[in-house]
Amino acid sequence: MSDDRFEAIYRKHYARVWRYFRGNSISDDEAHDLAQDTFKRLYERMNQIRNDDPWPFLATIAKTILLNRVRARQTQKRNARMVEIDDPDLIFAEPAAAEEPDYADREAEELRRSRLRAAMESLPPGQRECQRLQLEGLQYDEIATTLGISIDAVKSRLRDAKQYLREQLGEKS
Amino acid sequence: MMNRSDWQAVRDAFIADDRAKLGEPPTVDELLAYERGELSREEAERVQQLLVAYPELARAYATPFPSDDDGALPDEVIDRQWSAFRAANSGGSGRRVLQFWRGLAAIAATVAIGFGAMLWTEHMERLLPRVLPEPAAELTPGGSRGLPGQPQTRITPSGDSVLVVVSLVGPIDYELYRLELVNNDSQKIIWTSEPLRAKSSRSFYVEIPSRILPDGTYEVAAYGLRGNAQEPVATYTIDVRRARAR
Numbered sequence: 001m002s003d004d005r006f007e008a009i010y011r012k013h014y015a016r017v018w019r020y021f022r023g024n025s026i027s028d029d030e031a032h033d034l035a036q037d038t039f040k041r042l043y044e045r046m047n048q049i050r051n052d053d054p055w056p057f058l059a060t061i062a063k064t065i066l067l068n069r070v071r072a073r074q075t076q077k078r079n080a081r082m083v084e085i086d087d088p089d090l091i092f093a094e095p096a097a098a099e100e101p102d103y104a105d106r107e108a109e110e111l112r113r114s115r116l117r118a119a120m121e122s123l124p125p126g127q128r129e130c131q132r133l134q135l136e137g138l139q140y141d142e143i144a145t146t147l148g149i150s151i152d153a154v155k156s157r158l159r160d161a162k163q164y165l166r167e168q169l170g171e172k173s
Numbered sequence: 174m175m176n177r178s179d180w181q182a183v184r185d186a187f188i189a190d191d192r193a194k195l196g197e198p199p200t201v202d203e204l205l206a207y208e209r210g211e212l213s214r215e216e217a218e219r220v221q222q223l224l225v226a227y228p229e230l231a232r233a234y235a236t237p238f239p240s241d242d243d244g245a246l247p248d249e250v251i252d253r254q255w256s257a258f259r260a261a262n263s264g265g266s267g268r269r270v271l272q273f274w275r276g277l278a279a280i281a282a283t284v285a286i287g288f289g290a291m292l293w294t295e296h297m298e299r300l301l302p303r304v305l306p307e308p309a310a311e312l313t314p315g316g317s318r319g320l321p322g323q324p325q326t327r328i329t330p331s332g333d334s335v336l337v338v339v340s341l342v343g344p345i346d347y348e349l350y351r352l353e354l355v356n357n358d359s360q361k362i363i364w365t366s367e368p369l370r371a372k373s374s375r376s377f378y379v380e381i382p383s384r385i386l387p388d389g390t391y392e393v394a395a396y397g398l399r400g401n402a403q404e405p406v407a408t409y410t411i412d413v414r415r416a417r418a419r
Contacts, residue, residue: 010255015246019239024232036258043262059238060205067201070233074198109179116175117183129225135184136228142235146224148207148217169175 006046009054010039017062024066034069038062119168127161130154191226195219198227204234305380309335312393314342314407327412330383339393341375341407347397350406352377357390357410368398386413 017038021031041061042054049057120128126147133143144151199207199220206212207220224231310326328335339352349368356363363385369377379393391411396403 007255010258011251014251014254015244016239016241018246019244020236023239024236032254036254036261039258040262062238064201064205066233066236067204067230070230071198071201074227074230112175112179113182116179117186120183120187129221132184132187132225133228133231135180136232138228138232138235141237142232145235145237146231147221148210 006043009042009058013055013058014039017058020062021066024070034062034065038065041065115169119165122168123161123164127157127164130157131161131165134158188226188228191222195223195226198230199223204230208234305378306332306334306336308338308378310411311338311340311376312409312411313340314409325410327414328386329414329416330386331416332383334380334382335386336378336380337393337411339377339379339395339409341371341377341395343406347371347399347404347406349398350377351396351398351403352379353394353396354381355392355394357392363391388413388415 014035018031018035021034022028026034038058038061042058045057045061120131123131126149129147130143133146138146140151140154143154147154203212203216203220207217212220224234309328309330312326328337341350348370350371351368352366353362354364355361364381366379377395389412391413393409393411395406395408397406
């Protein structure tokens, strides 16, 4: 593929790729870095493009880069350094903790949370997954994509889940 | 009524439990295979559970691509990014040339190692005891046997090499001799020996690799060396014919 054609592809799709990264709460500058990385990989694999439209290939590269970035951060969190309780690094320059709630408040809080957890756990798995993903801020279409179901199915499961939780927790709709 | 921190605490507990139970987040390859519907039902369910346990990954996985109509970046931004891209990747052809030479060097190194290994193997084999083949023929100078002009001795190679015994007859003694093997058909000299000191038996044992003896007629010539001069002493004709497979 000629450099002219690559430049045309770059100019046509750069903004779309950049907005894709920005849509994942990534800063302007880092989104530019990731977009450049996407096009660099495309440039190195131009001979693998099978048809005239490079977008599907470009989109897969962008998605791979995004997922790798998020996954690496998740793995880093899991592998964060363990510290001993008397480790001198185990000092956080944070303001003093708020005043502890009294015993009765703590007990009431634990009771509420255990009821909530029990109610969530007793949901059918499909409803519980939808409910948890919605708690994470995912939209209907994103939940549907994640679980491989239709948007209508997501709405239906969420409606049933909320109804069930209200009944279990004694809350009015 | 639950408050926000209750939901948060239960959410955190679910995530912690799931991660402890399910392990690492799914790999990108798994996610792309899941997206393409290439996983078995069990594998797909596991990926779904992991996505729920790693909601940041689920969010990234599910993020839709914006459409072309969602707004463009200003031209100057694209120009700046394109210039930066070109600057960072302008060495493409240079890198390809470098990759070519690196590839060539790798191939050369591989060949050299292989060749070295062959030489080493051959060298080591030479250091080991070796049983010589039975003499295929004891050569006597032309004219002593058989019809004039006809091959004197027939040899049928059957192994890696044939051993011939070149016997010198006649009254003239030289301190040094030299032997030559000539293909009679092409008149090409196949092999010339170093100067050889005559033994009391006046015979030389010559081991000839079979691969340099295709079927045909050959002449072994013996020369006597005197100073810088050499004089023909005897010639021996051999006819090489391999046994035909039945």
